[in-house]
Amino acid sequence: MNKLEILRKYFGCDSFRSGQETLIDGILSGKDVLGILPTGAGKSLCYQLPALMLDGVTAVISPLISLMTDQRDTLIKCGINAVCLNSAASLDDNAAAERALISGRARIVYLSPERLENPRTLSVFSKIRLSLIAVDEAHCISQWGHDFRPAYLKIAEFAENLPKKPIIAAFTATATPAVRRDIFEQLRLNDPVTVVNGFARDNLFFEMKRQPNDAEKLLDTAGFLRRMGADNGSCGIIYCSSRERTETVSRSLSGLGFSCLPYHAGMSAVERQQSQNAFLSGQCRIIVATNAFGMGINKPDVRFVLHYNMPASPEAYYQEAGRAGRDRKAAVCRLLYSDSDSFVIRALIDETELDAETAAFVKKVRLKQLSAMENILRSGNCLQNEILRYFGEISANKCGRCSVCDGRTQLRDCTVEAQKILSCVKRMGERFGISDTIAVLRGINSRFISENGFNRLSTYGIMSDMVEKEIREITEELIRQGYLKQSEDKSLHFTENTATVLYARTRLTVRLPIQSVKKQFTPADAVKELLSPSEPCDEKLFARLKAVRDKVSSVCGLPSYAVMPDNILREISAVKPTTADGLLKIKGVSPEHFRRCGERIISEILTYINETNHQGGQS
Numbered sequence: 218m219n220k221l222e223i224l225r226k227y228f229g230c231d232s233f234r235s236g237q238e239t240l241i242d243g244i245l246s247g248k249d250v251l252g253i254l255p256t257g258a259g260k261s262l263c264y265q266l267p268a269l270m271l272d273g274v275t276a277v278i279s280p281l282i283s284l285m286t287d288q289r290d291t292l293i294k295c296g297i298n299a300v301c302l303n304s305a306a307s308l309d310d311n312a313a314a315e316r317a318l319i320s321g322r323a324r325i326v327y328l329s330p331e332r333l334e335n336p337r338t339l340s341v342f343s344k345i346r347l348s349l350i351a352v353d354e355a356h357c358i359s360q361w362g363h364d365f366r367p368a369y370l371k372i373a374e375f376a377e378n379l380p381k382k383p384i385i386a387a388f389t390a391t392a393t394p395a396v397r398r399d400i401f402e403q404l405r406l407n408d409p410v411t412v413v414n415g416f417a418r419d420n421l422f423f424e425m426k427r428q429p430n431d432a433e434k435l436l437d438t439a440g441f442l443r444r445m446g447a448d449n450g451s452c453g454i455i456y457c458s459s460r461e462r463t464e465t466v467s468r469s470l471s472g473l474g475f476s477c478l479p480y481h482a483g484m485s486a487v488e489r490q491q492s493q494n495a496f497l498s499g500q501c502r503i504i505v506a507t508n509a510f511g512m513g514i515n516k517p518d519v520r521f522v523l524h525y526n527m528p529a530s531p532e533a534y535y536q537e538a539g540r541a542g543r544d545r546k547a548a549v550c551r552l553l554y555s556d557s558d559s560f561v562i563r564a565l566i567d568e569t570e571l572d573a574e575t576a577a578f579v580k581k582v583r584l585k586q587l588s589a590m591e592n593i594l595r596s597g598n599c600l601q602n603e604i605l606r607y608f609g610e611i612s613a614n615k616c617g618r619c620s621v622c623d624g625r626t627q628l629r630d631c632t633v634e635a636q637k638i639l640s641c642v643k644r645m646g647e648r649f650g651i652s653d654t655i656a657v658l659r660g661i662n663s664r665f666i667s668e669n670g671f672n673r674l675s676t677y678g679i680m681s682d683m684v685e686k687e688i689r690e691i692t693e694e695l696i697r698q699g700y701l702k703q704s705e706d707k708s709l710h711f712t713e714n715t716a717t718v719l720y721a722r723t724r725l726t727v728r729l730p731i732q733s734v735k736k737q738f739t740p741a742d743a744v745k746e747l748l749s750p751s752e753p754c755d756e757k758l759f760a761r762l763k764a765v766r767d768k769v770s771s772v773c774g775l776p777s778y779a780v781m782p783d784n785i786l787r788e789i790s791a792v793k794p795t796t797a798d799g800l801l802k803i804k805g806v807s808p809e810h811f812r813r814c815g816e817r818i819i820s821e822i823l824t825y826i827n828e829t830n831h832q833g834g835q836s
């Protein structure tokens with residue numbers, strides 16, 4: 218049988234997906250391969266199919282027992298005899314598996330990397346010919362990855378000690394350039410056929426939102442679940458940062474009428490299996506889990522993945538979020554985070570129990586990953602692009618679907634607002650916290666304010682046109698960026714950097730929701746978005762930018778299209794970049810364009826944003 222016949226007969230598929238055939242051909246021609254394909258792309262087939270065509274046995278190294286047994290069972294259903302060797306199986310089962318391998322009845326064996334050091338395993342492998350070692354979830358080999366497993370480092374040595382070195386095939390979904398290099402070096406791949414497929418998942422819709430308040434977070438979540446149709450049949454995963462959290466969130470949501478179950482490593486194996494089965498069978502709609510849940514979970518119709526806390530790294534985030542929409546239909550990944558998430562993760566990093574040298578290294582990696590995650594959230598750029606860039610993939614086109622691209626929030630120049638807040642903090646004697654300061658700025662009428670005489674301050678009521686949430690957001694940004702600090706009693710104080718914002722030597726930009734847009738996104742909307750990805754142009758701004766451009770063109774005697782063509786101006790009016798970087802990221806804006814009128818365009822946008830904000834606030 219040729220590979221297409223096998224594909225149809227055993228795997229029930231009509232054709233190969235992108236990347237599969239190249240990798241399979243690589244293996245069949247005896248070469249090492251490295252397949253870096255997104256979750257759900259079909260990596261298993263890349264080694265399972267050749268396993269049926271090579272003579273000899275294929276060993277699949279897999280990090281999780283549940284993953285192995287799942288895959289073995291699926292293969293058996295397809296009529297392929299596969300076995301597992303693992304510590305969870307009984308001695309009898311393992312012995313039966315060994316016999317099946319030695320007699321040639323089983324051609325595929327799944328095992329953990331630790332098992333490679335087991336004397337029984339070594340004795341089995343001395344009696345058979347191993348033609349292929351497939352290393353699944355190969356990022357586990359790298360300390361730069363997020364699931365480091367020291368035993369993966371022994372695979373190369375194991376392979377080289379065999380009478381004839383087998384082909385090595387490595388697969389992973391998540392690989393930054395550093396992890397890719399590690400896989401290549403640690404597995405000692407020999408000139409591998411390499412396929413790196415795009416990580417962009419164009420059916421995923423990313424939403425991220427800062428949500429520090431616990432009660433609001435729960436309401437936010439309930440609203441999101443309804444919007445996703447979780448009370449109406451669709452299912453998804455909620456990731457929490459701790460075991461206790463999964464329990465409380467699951468309980469609260471059940472109380473609100475949602476069908477959910479917790480899943481974490483503190484539950485017994487039986488309970489975990491029950492939760493997982495209920496979710497996989499659709500009997501339970503929402504699984505509320507720690508990161509212990511999901512590796513190898515193949516459920517195709519997960520419509521949403523909600524992160525209830527910030528994950529510890531972009532790798533972990535993208536892998537977990539990537540469990541949504543494996544059926545390639547629109548799905549939503551929402552991330553709720555707060556500043557305290559970072560503290561929790563930092564504390565966990567500090568607790569890592571390893572020998573001193575490894576600990577120092579691992580700590581450095583984890584901290585770097587954490588700050589990469591924080592930067593993605595703070596970047597103010599297209600989320601999918603920021604994530605992809607972290608994985609070494611640069612894309613000029615914005616995804617058009619994330620909560621940055623969709624125009625529900627906007628990066629605004631809030632320097633003036635920041636100045637008002639700072640001066641109020643000063644006038645209140647740097648003795649009060651955020652809420653009191655906001656109350657004064659908004660001109661609230663209360664005993665606290667009149668008793669302290671704050672209603673006589675010049676800053677009393679100067680921000681009465683803004684909602685509390687926005688003022689809070691800006692104040693918190695001032696704290697985050699070090700222009701204000703909070704003492705133990707939560708009172709606000711100036712820092713050595715405050716003056717730069719106060720005197721507008723530095724501008725403060727903050728991502729704030731656009732009040733007027735109350736668009737609610739559903740997966741169906743996300744699909745619509747996919748079909749018309751470009752953002753609406755702000756016609757008023759467009760007219761103003763055109764005027765700026767025409768002025769430049771008449772001053773320097775160049776045709777207007779050479780200064781900046783209309784179509785690019787339109788895109789600029791839609792995106793409203795407020796920094797040089799932002800402007801240069803817009804497709805078509807060349808350094809030449811930028812030199813001619815970049816600064817003027819940015820300053821016009823800033824003025825425009827300021828004006829519209831003020832009008833918006835007053836109306």
Ligand code: ADP
Nearest residue numbers: 230231232233234255256257258259260261262
């Ligand atoms: P990965 O390991 O890359 O995350 P899997 O190997 O688990 O992905 O495959 C994901 C799903 O895609 C499985 O349900 C598998 O049957 C299916 N699949 C794989 N290759 C093909 C193909 N060529 N045509 C159709 N479905 C496929």
Ligand code: MG
Nearest residue numbers: 260261353513
């Ligand atoms: Mg897989």
